[in-house]
Amino acid sequence: MQLNPRQLEAFRAVMVTGSMTLAAEMLKVSQPAVSRLIKDLEQALELRLFRREGNRLIPGAEAQRLFNEVDRFYKGIQRIEQVAEDLKSMRTGTLRIASMTALGLSVVTEGVRRFSHARPGVRTSLDVRNSMGVLELIAANQADIGFVQILGTEYPGVDVTALPSVDAVCVLPSAHPLARKKSVSIRQLQDQPVIALSANNPLRLRLEMAMDAAGVTCEYPVETTLAHSACTMVAGGLGIAVLDPFTATYTKFPGAVWRRLVPEIPFQVSMVFPAHQQRSKIVNDFVSVMRGLFEQEFVPQIDDKLNARK
Numbered sequence: 001m002q003l004n005p006r007q008l009e010a011f012r013a014v015m016v017t018g019s020m021t022l023a024a025e026m027l028k029v030s031q032p033a034v035s036r037l038i039k040d041l042e043q044a045l046e047l048r049l050f051r052r053e054g055n056r057l058i059p060g061a062e063a064q065r066l067f068n069e070v071d072r073f074y075k076g077i078q079r080i081e082q083v084a085e086d087l088k089s090m091r092t093g094t095l096r097i098a099s100m101t102a103l104g105l106s107v108v109t110e111g112v113r114r115f116s117h118a119r120p121g122v123r124t125s126l127d128v129r130n131s132m133g134v135l136e137l138i139a140a141n142q143a144d145i146g147f148v149q150i151l152g153t154e155y156p157g158v159d160v161t162a163l164p165s166v167d168a169v170c171v172l173p174s175a176h177p178l179a180r181k182k183s184v185s186i187r188q189l190q191d192q193p194v195i196a197l198s199a200n201n202p203l204r205l206r207l208e209m210a211m212d213a214a215g216v217t218c219e220y221p222v223e224t225t226l227a228h229s230a231c232t233m234v235a236g237g238l239g240i241a242v243l244d245p246f247t248a249t250y251t252k253f254p255g256a257v258w259r260r261l262v263p264e265i266p267f268q269v270s271m272v273f274p275a276h277q278q279r280s281k282i283v284n285d286f287v288s289v290m291r292g293l294f295e296q297e298f299v300p301q302i303d304d305k306l307n308a309r310k
Contacts, residue, residue: 010037098143104128106250193239
């Protein structure tokens with residue numbers, strides 16, 4: 001089987017835009033031309049990739065799997081084009097950063113700001129997603145440095161460097177009775193409605209282990225993948241949450257307060273890099289910026305705030 005690159009280009013455009021019409025605009029061709037390319041691709045593959053529901057174009061499981069491979073190929077091409085452009089224009093380089101959401105909305109964003117001011121010639125990108133998504137990007141060498149929360153220290157194709165750990169905090173509605181206390185114990189979570197992070201989140205796993213050890217049970221009215229969403233729900237009075245201190249302290253959530261959790265539950269994050277790849281000076285410079293932020297500013301500030309509430 002020999003696939004036509006133009007057919008794959010049309011397929012990717014349809015998957016990205018979700019529309020034959022928008023895909024045609026993206027490729028600067030007519031809509032019938034895109035439809036023909038998709039039909040020819042389906043015939044070549046002997047697969048039905050899409051079905052129509054009214055005006056909507058719904059990709060099937062086969063289309064999703066094919067898109068993952070096609071998109072990876074095109075991102076590789078785009079990376080080559082970007083390197084060629086850098087060489088042509090004599091740019092000082094590029095830096096691709098991937099970060100878990102909690103850090104991507106706080107300390108990593110500040111690190112990017114400081115780095116970009118110091119190195120204005122570097123083209124910097126920040127991709128914010130969950131830790132597993134970050135690890136996948138790093139393993140595929142689609143990012144130069146990542147920031148993740150993982151329980152173990154190994155992941156195929158990835159080098160892991162731990163950063164200083166901080167303690168998780170308990171976030172409560174400001175009118176909650178426990179909000180009047182300087183700290184909240186694990187035992188005080190008994191029968192409380194807790195806004196839970198996703199089942200495989202390392203912080204949730206550590207919380208559940210601590211609760212099991214203390215013989216504590218609670219209710220989980222809502223589960224969310226984002227700590228930011230959990231804080232917003234807490235502020236709305238839906239329950240309490242045990243979250244990373246970066247989300248809880250960096251962003252203001254009117255109607256919510258945070259307190260020290262006893263005993264402490266560590267929130268451990270790490271820097272990750274593609275394995276067997278020599279790190280550029282640009283990457284090492286950004287590592288220095290982030291280490292300074294963690295070790296000299298963010299972590300000490302969080303510790304000071306927690307100690308002030310003892």
